[in-house]
Amino acid sequence: MKHNLQHTISLLARTPAALDLLLRDLPEVWILRNEGQNTWTAFDVVGHLIHGELTDWMPRTRMVLQFGETRAFEPFDRLGHVRESQGRSMIQLLEQFARLRAENLCELRALNLGPQDLETRGRHPTLGAVTLAELLASWVVHDLTHLHQISRIMAHQYREAVGPWSRYLGVLQCAGHSSSS
């Protein structure tokens, strides 16, 4: 399936509210535990999504439109979420994510991108030439990667509790860990 701007926006617009409903007021065992050393909690993931709204998707969209392939994107800081989330509550993070996403989608819609704009190329610091359509499609799949990760992190907390059922529960077999950029 090719990238479609309306399909992209329809999904991006839903993520913050769906995560809010899933995570707000959940007991801390579900949101402050990780999958072991050097892995993330659901709280970390929401901080990472905020960091992406601030430094990744729309800033890179602007760069593609302004500079094309002549200037490479800033590398994305995969630990940038630590700054975003220090000393804050899950509810604060969820609300900030929703606000930033709404602002970014407002800006994206206002750009009124046509098919030719979407084929414009920018330069990724490690991937090389990428199109604006690929950047926007990746924004969607990045959301889904982290929804996928959050469901896996939470399931991990009951890995022992499910007893023999673990063999039937696909999420406990997942090794598709993120290394998003």
Added chain:
Amino acid sequence: MKHNLQHTISLLARTPAALDLLLRDLPEVWILRNEGQNTWTAFDVVGHLIHGELTDWMPRTRMVLQFGETRAFEPFDRLGHVRESQGRSMIQLLEQFARLRAENLCELRALNLGPQDLETRGRHPTLGAVTLAELLASWVVHDLTHLHQISRIMAHQYREAVGPWSRYLGVLQCAGHSSSS
């Protein structure tokens, strides 16, 4: 982490609304496409969750409490969702899932299960002896397995569209497919 009934209920209670927010009124490309031959769409998954509410989790809970290990559970029909979802819309399925889940959690709360009840053993047709706590923990992880699956099915639709970013997006590397029972 051990099973905890309040933690279980807090998560089970959120799934229908989170799925509703994610899937209601989404373009059909996100909800009616699958991952290839003999795989499920997001629509199929919601039908499967309905089938679980009707035939799996609470009926098995009742069986454990009534018969202990003396009677094995009915095997779960992994294609039962086809009956549940035929000729219906995604919105109808989401609303039925929410209604059934609310009724089931109402019944679960009313059972007022204590620690000893949760250690009661039942008999699974293939797994053998299982405790009520393991059954209830599996209900949670089954929800998370299918949230994980839905995010993977939707991401799959943009597998080509993301171009070179695919190597960074964990959900596209996931092979943790469900074989829930």
